[in-house]
Amino acid sequence: MTDHEPEDEGMNRAWVFxxxxxxxxxxxxAAAILSETGTTKTNDCEEEPLALPEGRPQEE
Incomplete structure (x- = not known):
């Protein structure tokens, strides 16, 4: 705290912090709760592994 600041200014900064x-x-x-509710599974959906496209062999 500098000399030109009032004494209660430091306390206000503490409350803001x-x-x-x-x-x-x-x-x-809140983020943790929302992420948990967004990952619910439905009984109608079958879990199948996703088919990934086959890549081309890399040429060196």
């Missing part, structure tokens, strides 16, 4: 940390943690939990 703590609020940002709390929002970040909440965002991580």
């Amino acid at each position: 703590l609020g940002g940390c709390l929002a970040g943690v909440a965002g991580v939990f």
Whole structure:
């Protein structure tokens, strides 16, 4: 804190920092919950391996 800042300015910065940390943690939990709900499987869908196209042999 510099001499020209009021004393409560440092406390305001602390609250902003703590609020940002709390929002970040909440965002991580929200992303985890949304990623779990997006990967649900349906009973109608059969799981077959995907057929990948065969590549050409590489010429050296």
